[in-house]
Amino acid sequence: MRILILFAIFYAHIFSAVVKESIWRSAETFSDYISRKHIPLGLLKEISPEDMKYVSEIQAGERFYELEENGTLLQMLIPIGEEMQIELFKKRNSKEYTFDIIPIAYKRVADEVSVKIDRNLYSDIDEKTNNPRLGFILKTMYKGSVDFKRLRKGDRVVFRYVQKSRLGKPFGQPLVKSSIVVTGGKKRFAFVDENGNVWHDIKKKIRYSKEGRRTVVITKSRFIKKRNRRFTMPVKKGHITSRFSYKRWHPILHRYRPHLGVDWGAPRGTKIYAVNSGKVIFSGWLGGYGKAVKISHQGGYVSLYAHMSRIKVRKGKYIKRGEIVGYVGSTGRSTGNHLHFGLYLNGKAINPLKVLNKKGISADRVKITTKYKKVEKYNIVKTKTVAIEGAQEEKERLLKILESKERKSYRWDDIASAFIYVKDRKRYENENRRF
Ligand SMILES: [Zn+2]
Structure with a gap:
């Protein structure tokens, strides 16, 4: 309280200026204000277009400060936002004013x-x-x-x-x-x-992510076209003398026997061709079948060529469809020159005529599934408690x-009035301005 009185006396003695808090009138423009305060209108021309934007930011109802002496405005401060303010300031020994946008001094x-x-x-x-x-x-x-x-x-x-x-x-x-x-x-x-x-x-819980590594098994499937699916005829000449049957009358044995193949009657020496590409898995004497060849093909098929007079391929050889396997003969248990042709699928005899020269004997496409392991990175989201x-x-x-x-x-409230004077005095002393 003592300090307050001291300042009041001090200011009363040196200045007769008074700071007052005013409220910007609604519908009053900046130039209206200038006229009302008898400020020369020439000031408006000195305000740059950029700064005029801020002038139009002045809101009706805005609280601002005026420093006046005997009814003359010495200084006016009006905030534009929380950091800057417009300042009008009367030049010393002049009727002119300056316009400025300055930082708001606050503590x-x-x-x-x-x-x-x-x-x-x-x-x-x-x-x-x-x-x-x-x-x-x-x-x-x-x-x-x-x-x-x-x-x-x-x-x-x-x-x-x-x-x-x-x-x-x-x-x-x-x-x-x-x-x-x-x-x-x-x-x-x-x-x-x-x-x-x-x-x-x-404390708070926070989420954070960490990079982890794991081994994953990847299964990939793809379809491939089945090659060599077409089986061609083993002989180009000759006619069928005996068809595939699980039970037929055997002319030599005079009994019923299965006939697990097809017989083609053909002259001795007639060329016998591989019905499909594959690997020769047997070549030689095969009991009742005489001189015979077995070829293993893709898809679980095995073809048999029997009673040949001469064999032309050796075991282990890879041959292509249409290559000569041997020649028609009558070796083994045979009643005359003919080719006994057998076809096996996964070890079981099937009727060759259902397969030979026909398309689409099995699925056109084969599904190939491959699995492999791969190490991959992934994000582990964890939570932890931190201060x-x-x-x-x-x-x-x-x-x-x-x-x-x-x-x-x-x-x-208590310090407001004293504070205004202290603040203003400092500001003007610092800038070497006096009223
Ligand atoms: Zn036969």
């Missing part, structure tokens, strides 16, 4: 508030601080956690906050950094990090405030 007030609930949170905080926005910010911080309507008389709230101050008044939103609400015997902590996120603990930076320190400070005796808080 930060950091304070700790401890409130015992008497009526309700809002009015109790307001009474202590004269900054009603604090209560609403606390409410947002505890949304979904504490219902402030349910706070009872005697419950306690402590919080720490920072408020920008301009010419002694709160400027912009206060930033509540941390708080503890004591209600129902529980202490509810809230902490606001530098990104504005609210936490209700000193919230600064939260523990804040909590400890708040707990200390809770334990200590109630103390006075910064009340925004």
Whole structure:
């Protein structure tokens, strides 16, 4: 109080200037204002088009400051957003004014508030601080956690906050950094990090991903066209003398016997051809079949050429469809020159005439499935608990405030008038300006 009086006397003595807070009138334009304040209109021409944009940002109802002496405007400051302000300034010993856009000079007030609930949170905080926005910010911080309507008389709230101050008044939103609400015997902590996120603990769970490696079995299937599916005739001449049968009258044995092949009667020496490409798996004397050859083909087929007079291929040889295997004869148990031709599928005799010279004896396509192992990378998402930076320190400070005796808080009204003068005096002294 003593300081306040001292300054008041000081200013009254040196300046007769007065700072007043004004409110921008609705429907008043900047040039209206200039006229009303008897500022030469030539000033408008000196404002660049770029700066004129900011002039049009002035909102009706905006609070601003005017420094006047005997009804003459010496200086005017009106904020454009939270950081910059328009300044009109009367040149010394001149009727001219300067227009400028300058940073808003504000200071930060950091304070700790401890409130015992008497009526309700809002009015109790307001009474202590004269900054009603604090209560609403606390409410947002505890949304979904504490219902402030349910706070009872005697419950306690402590919080720490920072408020920008301009010419002694709160400027912009206060930033509540941390708080503890004591209600129902529980202490509810809230902490606001530098990104504005609210936490209700000193730790948080975070998700992070880690690269892992694993071996996977990959199964790939593809279809390939089955080659050599076509079987051609083993002889080009001759006629069928005996067909495939599981039971036929055997002229030599005079019994019923199966005939697991087809006989072609043909002159001795008639060429016998491989019905398909494959590997010779037998070449030589084969009991009753006499001189015979067996060829193994793709798809599980084996062809047999029997009673030959002469064999032309050796065991183990790969031959192509149509190559000569040998010549017609009557070796082994035979009644005359003929070719006995047998065809086996997976070891079982089948009727060759159902296969020879026919297309599509089996599926056109064969499915080939291959499996292989591969090491691949993948992301493992894990969670871990980490400390919230600064939260523990804040909590400890708040707990200390809770334990200590109630103390006075910064009340925004109390210092306002003194502050305006101090602020202005500094500004003008610094810039070597006098009124
Ligand atoms: Zn036969």
